[in-house]
Amino acid sequence: MAKKLRSKKAVERGTNIAIYVILALISIIWLFPFFYLVIQSLRGETGTATPYFWPKEWTFNNYIKLFTDKSIFNFPKWYLTTLIISIFVTVIQTIFVLVTSYALSRMRFKMRKPLMNLMLVLGMFPGFMSMTAVYFLLKLLGLTQDMGLVGLVLVYVASSCMGYYVSKGFFDTIPKSLDEAARIDGASRHTVFIKIILPLAKPIIIYTILTAFMAPWGEYMFASLMAFGKQDYYNVAVGLKDMLDKEVADIYFTRFCAGSVIVSIPITALFFWLQKYYVEGVTGGSVKG
């Protein structure tokens, strides 16, 4: 009895349909909370939770009030503080991480392996373990509250080199002979890094920038500790959390939702802007492919 053969196309179509259905379901589950947040931020009625999903009254007031009503919660100031911190951290951390990874990838020195392992293990400890110690150190240096901005940048940047792992892995894939060719061509190590390696490392630079920006942007623990209850020194995460305090949540919940949406804008924008480099492979053609 001949076995009935199904056409290859039909099989492919069947699998594709199944895959897309699963993907659609997953994205709905993923996107729903954000969608809910956007809807809530446009709600006219106050109160934390409503028994119905679609708002009865649509309004932009929550967004406008967030920026104009600074009497109790100074959202614009937090936003600015957070932005400044994040930009500084992004710039410094990206440089640190790339330079460290390049050195660890290319140079051979004593204790290189132990150092790499040590950094990897240290990086696995959660940051808040040293929180109190770090706080008191910064306080001694006068870098809390008033100078909290500087303190926070320091805290976020201090251990950034430990994130060398991914970028070192990337640098390892760039053939060493490129460095060697450039060095023979007359370049110093520095020039090799700037003129040869960095242009080839775009995807990893983007990755480093994104992760470096995201961490301080949503960070809560150190920021709240550093501000020590003074609203002027809050960042957005700490500030928005305050809006959900029991006493005020009823009035400010919708405004909190609006704030959350605004907070997500820079990250989304950054990602959309940079994602094309993410995908682009640039090493093709450098050596035999």
Added chain:
Amino acid sequence: MAGLNLKHIYKVYPNGTKAVNDFNMEIEDKEFIVFVGPSGCGKSTTLRMIAGLEDISAGELTIGDMIVNDVEPKDRDIAMVFQNYALYPHMTVYENIAFGLRLRKLPKDEIHRRVTEAAEILGITEYLSKKPKEMSGGQRQRVSLGRAIVREPKVMLLDEPLSNLDAKLRTQMRAEIAKLHAKLNTTFIYVTHDQIEAMTMGTRIVVMKNGFVQQIDTPKNLYNYPGNKFVAGFIGTPQMNFFEGTLKKKGEQVEINFDYSDAKVTVPYSMLYKVRPSFLNGEKKVVIGLRAENVSLDPAVVKASKAKIKVKVSHKEELGNQTLVYGDINMEGDGYTESATRIIIEAKGDTEFASGDVLEAALDIDRVHLFDKETEESILPRIPEHNFVDCDVKGGVLNFLGNSMQLPPAISCVDGKYELLIPSDAISFKGDVEVNVVSSENINGKTLVSFELGGRRMFAVAEEEVKKGKKKISVDFKRISLLKDGETAVEAMPMNVTFKGKLIKEKVVEEVEKDGKTKKAKVVKFFFGIGDAKFAAPDDMANKLISAMGVKKAFTEELRYECTPYDLNFDETGISAEVVDTVDYGKEKFAVLKIGEQTAYMLVEGNASGSVRLVPAIDKLAISIAEKDIRII
């Protein structure tokens, strides 16, 4: 444009692996040198050391007239072409080629001129604005060559540049690189594992294996005079046939016996004069090498030949113009697997052979290569080390080949028949024995003179060319040995003295002149500790040792010092030794010394005896790290 000089270059990795061992070579300006060998032989490491991409563990590298051991790659004025091209992928071809020039801050129009010129030479003008990934392998390698030549470097280094290309392109690029060399007139150093590339391109080839240089010579000489079995097998296709066997000298005939086979040929000794005498006793195993083209199946040749063996044909490879016949000299052998009896014979293309046929083959013994089976070194060197003749001694007079010479008092032996070994460099062309010089040829800087004495061909190494015709010679008697029944009766005098010791660092209070005043200050001084004595070490020698061994190990590692009997003097401050005897070689007298366990000789005037102290000539010492056997000075 410059020559290179590599002196005792070593590469030792931290784990103790020696990648390159005692590499010595002088490369002249405009030479095309090829480093060839199987992978892992140290050829690329050597090239990378020349480029400055690897540190030199010990030794001295000179480019032009500058020692460049510690010079950055960019300041060595070299260019390198990599196996994987190593083009900068984000730059266009133009930018790739111009990169090095831009870094050197050349004016823009000059850069443009050079880039377009290089592009024209290499035929890549139309690709100048393309990115490397849009190009094929051959084109990329051209760009990589272009990047190297625009810099107009003193030395071009090429690290397996053609290995990533397909066979046809490789042949084409091979010719182009050779053309480029002729055009640029600069020194090329080329690394490859492909012996055909090496043979076709190099003016001289360096064959390497396991970090050791096997032989440095021209392609022709490598083919005709391989220094050991490895070189013989590595150079030439099909591979040289290797058989095992023994050589037995019977009067003026030599019998060559092949192992694992009944094959045996007898040839006159005159064909094998250059063979090292100790291998002619019929016991020491040798490897007999014959190339496929030096074995003939042509009936006319076989008929005329005296060196014939039987071959059982197993199969053949027809290559059109010629046929490679595979067979075995052992009638039980299969002729397929490489063995000590398998033979490959080059025959004419139109000859027919059936497998299983037993044929007679003629061996061209003039072209035979012989190697020691144990060390695999050639025992048929181009410059023979010894002359081996029969002699007899009677009342202190040595008679050989119809001549007689008075032996010096140092050589005393019972009257009788002996075999005489005269090292070829112990014969000098000043003396009273008349010979007839037949030829004089320059071999790797040495002059080999062949002459006839009493109807026998003999060899001598001379400082300079010796004209043909009648000449007079003398023999340095301290270098000769006499053998009786294969046992040494009179031994040649050993020509080197070895000491063990260390490098010592001491702080010495010295008067130093500073700002016009003389002050006492502590100064670090280095000494060679040898035995129970120590000698001031010149700073440059001490520095070489320290830089080779590292500051920590320099003063703990045991060193080996070597010198010749001519470099020793008596002095109160020296190494203690005992004079056991004095030997008289006529013109020179030598003291026989006991230094610890070692017996050594030293040149003396008059007589010496009892306890003495010795000082070596410091500038003539050869110094090595004893344990690792790395020669530093």
